[in-house]
Amino acid sequence: MARIPKPFVVRQRPDTKTYSLTLNVECGLPGNICNNWYRKSFRHLPEELASYRNPKNKSMAEEATLKLIEFLRKKQEKDISFKIRTENITVGEWLKRNAKLELIQQKAFPFLIFHGTAEEAMKFYEVILPSAKIESIIRFEKGQRGDEGKVMNGILSFMGQKIMLMDMQADYDCPSFNWATSFYLECKSVKEFDAVFNGLAKGGVVMMKEEPFMQFRKVAWVTDKFGVTWQPVLV
Numbered sequence: 001m002a003r004i005p006k007p008f009v010v011r012q013r014p015d016t017k018t019y020s021l022t023l024n025v026e027c028g029l030p031g032n033i034c035n036n037w038y039r040k041s042f043r044h045l046p047e048e049l050a051s052y053r054n055p056k057n058k059s060m061a062e063e064a065t066l067k068l069i070e071f072l073r074k075k076q077e078k079d080i081s082f083k084i085r086t087e088n089i090t091v092g093e094w095l096k097r098n099a100k101l102e103l104i105q106q107k108a109f110p111f112l113i114f115h116g117t118a119e120e121a122m123k124f125y126e127v128i129l130p131s132a133k134i135e136s137i138i139r140f141e142k143g144q145r146g147d148e149g150k151v152m153n154g155i156l157s158f159m160g161q162k163i164m165l166m167d168m169q170a171d172y173d174c175p176s177f178n179w180a181t182s183f184y185l186e187c188k189s190v191k192e193f194d195a196v197f198n199g200l201a202k203g204g205v206v207m208m209k210e211e212p213f214m215q216f217r218k219v220a221w222v223t224d225k226f227g228v229t230w231q232p233v234l235v
Contacts (some may be wrong), residue, residue, distance in 0.1 A: 110163045110183070112228065118151035118165040121226045125156055125210055128194055128199030129185075132158035145169065158183065177227035179207060185232045193218050193234040200224045200232070 026132040052064035114121060119137065126132045135148035139144030150167035168174040197210060203225035213219040218234035 014189065059206055068211060112165045112177070113168050114151075114165060114169065114226065115174060115176075116167050117226060118154055118167045121228070122154050122156050122165060124224075124226070125158065128196060129158040130187070131160075131197065132156065135162065140167075140169075177223075178231070179223055179229040181219075182221070182229035182231050185230060187218075187232055187234050190218070190234060193232055196223060196230075196232045200230050217235075 011067050041160055047155050049064070049067055052060075052067055055061035055064050063151055112121075117127075122137070123136050133156070136153075137151055137155075140150050140151045140152045142148050145154070146152055146169050147167065150169075152166055154165040156163050158167065185196060193210075197220050201222045201224075203221045206220070207223060207229070208219070208221035210218045210220040216233045216235060218232075220232050221229070222232070223229045
């Protein structure tokens with residue numbers, strides 16, 4: 001049985017001995033919903049999951065939870081609602097609001113330091129990398145230890161992962177990137193590989209042209225115009 005991902009937890013109710021699904025809301029959330037939780041009986045599962053509404057044991061309840069998670073992802077979580085204190089929202093809306101508690105909780109983030117071009121790099125990667133999105137940008141303000149208006153902390157998501165970026169103030173001798181560290185990208189199609197490779201190579205340096213290697217149909221090594229190195233591969 002696959003492990004139930006956070007924030008979903010299966011619990012047995014001590015009064016009725018029935019199983020329920022809990023959505024744990026942990027720290028890091030806005031004030032009024034911090035450290036709260038919601039519990040819903042499996043009997044409220046949608047019609048498509050009716051056969052899972054009455055799990056007889058924890059194993060069956062966990063299986064029902066995994067089916068529900070799969071259902072939520074496919075249906076974009078629009079049809080199942082719950083209450084956090086006095087506010088009724090859908091599960092999907094809750095997950096969107098609280099991106100820090102996604103089903104895959106990333107604990108280690110690559111952190112890239114730029115010489116004043118972090119925002120330009122984020123916009124560049126958002127166009128080129130699969131499913132890329134600029135999640136947030138916090139800028140240096142007047143009086144802070146950084147160049148006013150530049151990126152203090154930026155978060156970029158792509159391919160189910162997140163990286164952080166920032167600008168180092170101009171009077172610091174921050175070392176440049178080099179190819180000893182690179183991002184390995186598994187592309188799912190020839191079209192995706194070509195788009196990633198050609199996009200990253202524009203204005204950059206191709207260290208290794210695309211070619212078959214071992215079990216891979218295509219492998220390449222490219223340093224983009226910001227000095228960041230990437231290894232796109234096509235399995």
